[in-house]
Amino acid sequence: MDAVELTRRLTGMRLITVATVTADNRPLTGPFDGYFLHGAWWFSSGPDAVRIRHLRARPAVSATYLPGEELSVTAHGRAELFDLHGPECADLRRAMLDFYLPKQGPAFQEWMDGLVGGVGVRIEAQKLFTFSAA
Structure with missing residues (x-):
């Protein structure tokens, strides 16, 4: 799958599983509303959320989008954290509004x-793996 096809298939909100590492090196995963923007996964959370605390201390992160057997996108890299209301998160906020305003x-x-x-997180992928059965 090339970059154009990947971007086409990842429009809007996609539920991703994000993996962080605890202080005693245990993996911890959990779901986030993910947005694939400009070739990177983005998500947001509160400043005191467990995974945000992990990422502040240990920015290594992995995320996977796996809607079924036909597609998989996994990113491994480092998390970059931003103020959700800052200019770096303008595209993330717009994507969130585009998805949720019609619903809520x-x-x-x-x-x-x-x-x-609020914290916006961008995964700066060092490796990105994709699989498509179609």
Whole structure:
């Protein structure tokens, strides 16, 4: 699958599983609303979330999008953390609004605008693996 096809197939929100590492080197995974923007996975969370604390201390991260047997996209790399309301996260915020405003209405934007300390995360992939059966 080339980059154009990958980008076409990863539009909108895609549920991804993100893996971080605990202080005693245990892996911890969990789901996030992922957005594939400009060739990188992005997601967001609160500043005190367990995985955000892990990434602040140990930025090694992996994420996988696996909607079924026909497609898989896995990124391994380093997490870069940003203020969700800062300019670096403008595309992430726009993608979140594009996805959730039609579903939840203006209340979603009010909620997002009111988040204090929200963190946007970009995975700077050192390796990106894809599989497509189609």
